[in-house]
Amino acid sequence: MEFAADLRLLRTKAGTPSYREMGRAAHYSATTLSEAAGGRKLPSRAVTLAFVRACGGDEADWEQRWHAVAVELNGKSATTPSDENVTGAPYVGLRAFGPDDANLFFGRERLVDEIISKLDRERMVLLFGASGSGKSSVMRAGVVPALTAAGDTVLLFTPGARPIERCSVRLGSMLGMTAGAVMDECLRDDRGLHRLVAQALDGCDDDATMVIVVDQFEEVFALCEDEDERAKFIKALTTAASTPDSRCRVVLGMRSDFFTHCSAYPALLDAMPDGQVVAGAMSAEELRRAVAEPARRMKCTVESALVADLVAQAYGRPGVLPLVSHVLLQVWARRSGNRLTVSGFQAAGGLDGALSRTAEDVFTGLDKAQQQLARALFGRLVALGKGTEDTKRRLDITELGDDPDLAVVLEAFTAARLLTRDQDGVEITHEALIRAWPRLHGWLHDDRESLRLHRQLTDATDAWESVGRDADALYRGTRLALTLDWTSTHDTALSPREHQFVEASRSAEVRSSRRLRRLVVLLSVLSLLAVTATVFAVRAERNATAQRNAIRAQVVAGEAAALYPTNPDLAVQLGLAAYRLAPSTHTRDGLLSTLPLSVVRHASEVIAVALSSDGRTMATGSDDHTVRLWTIADPRAPVQLATLTGHTQPVYSVGFSPDGRTLATSSFDRTVRLWDVADPQHQMMATLTSHTEAVAAVAFSPDGRTLATAGHDRTVRLWDVADPRKPAELTTFTGYAEALYEIAFSADGRTLAIAGDEAVVQLWNIVDRRHPSALATLTGHDQGVHAVTFSPDGRTLATASDDRTVRLWDVTDPRRPIALPPLTAHNDGVYTVAFSPDGRTLATAGDDRTVRLWDVTDPHRATGLVTLSSHTDAVEVVVFSPDGRTLATGSWDSTVQLLDTDFEQTIARACDHVQTAITRAEWDSYLPGLPYEPPCPG
Structure with a gap:
């Protein structure tokens, strides 16, 4: 940029003072002044004049030049995100970094080194971390490339609902065997996987090893309903790793809330003391690298103010990395030339609002029928937690059906990178969406028992088809009655397969004379179930409501603080609504940030x-x-x-x-x-x-x-x-x-x-x-x-x-x-x-x-x-x-x-700062799904 070149010339004429010396004179950091002369972006007017002043230049002349360049650049800057704008992006959004993204993966070097070092000493390593701590990216873009570079053979997969089958497909491809043959060998005895690994390494150097990397290992507990397959899979892995002559090592990555599930399996429990690694929160410097370095690899820059803002907001927060990655992808789509800007960050919705805004924009762009299908689809895509957080669930292509409106829904959410599709199925790109999208969180809360019933119906349909539609696999009695009652209000949520299963169950029950004889018993059981369900539903509702409100309130509190400089009336009311919804330190601070007594200004x-x-x-x-x-x-x-x-x-x-x-x-x-x-x-x-x-x-x-x-x-x-x-x-x-x-x-x-x-x-x-x-x-x-x-x-x-x-x-x-x-x-x-x-x-x-x-x-x-x-x-x-x-x-x-x-008094008088009440449209935009209740009268 010619403007920056002239700034550098001005500094040379001033005797080339150091940027540190100039910073003292100009009251800006040396980094800011250095960036001003770097030419990657147009510095602000204030920074330009400070630079000129520190070098003894003509401020009036440079101010005119700055305005001319600013007008020219503003006419060329990109403001609207598009698919073209995110093609080749250095950020991956919600999906995990993969082995092909290793050159863009920064900030977790210390954790990767810790895993590799531990794997040198232990045969089995277990990586624990909260959802959103970046475990999958560490495994796929950090550990796997490091092992491959060291000459190890790596077998990487996620277990899904059928872990032995998943493992067999991947290993069979490596061995040139059918998945069925590999699966039979694995199931034959506990040493089956051990023998297959040895066979895969036959002909390699004696010290060659295979490392089995199982990402999202919590799926073994959350998705696999077959306890026998789960136990055999875990036994196969632990045996392959622990057998004295084994050439296999194992790395398991799982969510920390599934830690206690491992304790039920002695072999996993034995590996924990020496083989456990925790993916903790990233340090501020690690976050800085994760934000700035990928852009630098693409010869782009991230404004220092944006880096500081993201680090300040993300530092110390559990599960925040997917939000960081998503908002950076959105900012990339809104980049100005070769730089990522604070204005792009704000336009994307900020750290806490970007993901929710993206999902809301997609959802509100659908018609009403498609929105109903979207609600049903996301209900299928989530595995409800049992004492743990909800987990994403891969949806097999056979569950989708051929509704053209459903195809529109899938395409819309996939284009926004919120869903990931392949020829076999679809899944939520990252579980962060479950936490960060208030509407989805509300659906899961409101329909929790309904979703459990629907999931049971899907599994029953699969079982019915797997045995050739045998009548003995149909629903009868209480289960059928509960299902029929549910389908009366959720008929559109059923796939064609599930419709057929329900109708077949209904016909079989009608033909059965036993229904009349068991009617009294059925009614008694239903009453007992209703009472029991009510007790559990009330308890579950309380817990789910508290969790939903806390997440939603935290997001809104952050948006309120960000809105304050431009829309103080709305900011105060959002902050107050968030604080009332879920009082916490975070929401209180967000509210107080919108409530100064007064503000005075200088030029x-x-x-x-x-x-x-x-x-x-x-x-x-x-x-x-x-x-x-x-x-x-x-x-x-x-x-x-x-x-x-x-x-x-x-x-x-x-x-x-x-x-x-x-x-x-x-x-x-x-x-x-x-x-x-x-x-x-x-x-x-x-x-x-x-x-x-x-x-x-x-x-x-x-x-x-x-x-x-x-x-x-x-x-x-x-x-x-x-x-x-x-x-x-x-x-x-x-x-x-x-x-x-x-x-x-x-x-x-x-x-x-x-x-x-x-x-x-x-x-x-x-x-x-x-x-x-x-x-x-x-x-x-x-x-x-x-x-x-x-x-x-x-x-x-x-x-x-x-x-x-x-x-x-x-x-x-x-x-x-x-x-x-x-x-x-x-x-x-x-x-x-x-x-x-x-x-x-x-x-x-x-x-x-x-x-x-x-x-x-x-x-x-x-x-x-x-x-x-x-x-x-x-x-x-x-x-x-x-x-x-x-x-x-x-x-x-x-x-x-x-x-x-006096913060209590400040909060008590919050509405004194408000002149115009929040509108219903504003309320629905920031607090979707909650009743319109303006916190301050107009």
Whole structure:
């Protein structure tokens, strides 16, 4: 891109400063500025101007150029997904990565290595993981290619309802034998499979081995109804692996909720202690690789903001990987040129909404008759759990029938990659659809007993046909009566085969004179069954309803937070509906993220916020070079008092003196300015010009007589500001190798904490302001430290770093600080920390766009309280009001939000934020299947 080439030329003319140096000047990360010059995408206007400013270019000229390029590109960008757009995609959506996708499979290298290493020591390895943890992809795209590359022969299959038959088909193909002959050998005795493996390796090197990889091993328990076949299959596998002269090793992958099923089989139980591997949640770095690397292989890029957003939302969540893969495929379909964008992510519905939206779009595109067929089809495609989660079920082609409308349904869901078809049958692409699509989850809840009855009818039809339609295999008595009652309202759900079975059963029963003699008994049995069924149905309904509501509420809560910046009325009501549907930490946080008391704005990124000691005035500093003063006596209705315009570059820091009469501001323009904010004219009283580079931080001592300033020139300076119109420099701290970002006084004013890019924090004794002495150096962070603050009692210090951690230190004795357990919930660099006035709460925020509140009553055991996610860019600063009732958060999204820290009261008053009630169409779009109940009156 010519635009990017010219940016690189501008940097060269400026002396080729490092991107790190430019980042300090521009207040953007080195990565962001490097990407701006890389040419893979057009940088934002703000990033472009920051880049130009850091290189001393003409901002007005570059702004005109940026607008011209943006207009040209917008006319060419793809906005609508199509089959062409997803052809050759580096993401696989809901389906598992396969051996052919190994070059696109990233993030699970550590787990694959663990399995291979364990397989070197053990004959049988069992991989357990929650549904959606990526087990199948690990097995197929990780383990199988690794084994094949090592020269092993691999036999890969899923067991289905007939595991021995499945194994025989695959092994027979390898041996050149019929599946029947292989199956007979396997069933002859326990060593049959062992002999067949030896035969397959005949002629190979003596150390050659075959590895049998059984993916989705839980199907042995969930789909195989024949206990004898199940036991023989497990015995065959364990014998083949454990026989002393065996050349076979076995890898089984299964859902963790089937763990206890294995304990019923001693051979599997014996393998567990040494052969068990758990597919846990991916680390943040693993998630980053899984998101970004496949696109890079296709010479495309993923916007760093999108990577950060996906990692932040997916990190630590069980079963989230299919949602990540699906939304990435949708974003790929909406890519702009060679980049995947945040706007494409939002258009796809976000992480929690993309899969549900895709399914809803397909379903609502069908007519009513087809929708009824879709409901019946998905009922067949799910195996209902018995003490476990529901599981997908492969549907044989013979069950489908030849209804032309059903063909339309199949084609629609297959085209959307929600179903997978081949010549033999169809199945749900991934079980994540069962959890993530509220409509399907609702069907399964509402029709649970009905689906069980239907599944029994399908199995009975199969059995009837397998014995040549023998009359003895037909339904009679109670089973027939229950089935006839069910078919009276579900006739359209039956396949032609099942219709024939029911009619044959009905005719046989009519011909039987025994029906009349057993009528009384039948009625008694039916009554007993009805009572029993009611008891179990009520219990099952309660559990299923709770599960369904929790899933649906979690999805809606995430959508509510994402909607807040563009549609706050709808966001509040969705958040409130989700919280009422299933109160939880997640839904509460989602609701609170839509309920700031008020929002104020700058023309550009907000970098600094400070509140006066009486809590009535707020100062905000911005990348737009201005400082704005606001009256927040009523935090619900801030009023701008003045705009201070003395600085010529971005304002980095603002701070009120303890008496609230003086405001100190610092800027990239290398100056610190003191303002008389008690004067209605807000006159500037003095300008401090000793720093030689950007001044990043200002802080008043508790007595207000001393001002500390710190900057990128690697110095800290103390100033006597007893008379702020005549400040005098007291001393200068030097000797730092990197830029300094933050300074903080202890509550007694005797200690000063200094932090910067060196990844350490230094404590100084400043009782003698002219001759400070070093107390201690705190080490523990791995990257630069952006923020430091003392607790009100001075006994605890909090530090925040680019290494994504917040560290707490016991500084009761500042000469011997003690490290306390770190806070590690953030998924990106942490920029700011603040203690509440009572010292019981700590607020933290940073580049992951979240604001987190922690209970630090006991700093040795800090616990998370609330996570807020309503900002759309990095959060630079958090500040508590003096009474602790309000929290101000300033962000690179150009806003400052004022939040009420009484969260119960905030939720109770949620509807105060709403002017227009949610419409029925909006309700049905986000909460399909639930009665329309607007949470707030219009």
